Amino acid sequence: MESNERYYRRRAVEERMAAQRAMTEQARAWHAKLAADFAERAQLTTVAITA
Secondary structure (H helix, E strand, C coil): CCCHHHHHHHHHHHHHHHHHHCCCHHHHHHHHHHHHHHHHHHHHHHHHHHC
16 A cells, blocks of 8 residues: 555656646646645655654
């Protein structure tokens, strides 16, 4: 089973790639926001594990 941290990191990468492929600025911004949110969750998960 995939850990939460790994899932969030994978989703952040997927959303960054989707942002690069997006046809409109609105879609690009949405995918970039999702990527940032998933990256932040991955970071918080890592901090929670090591704390």
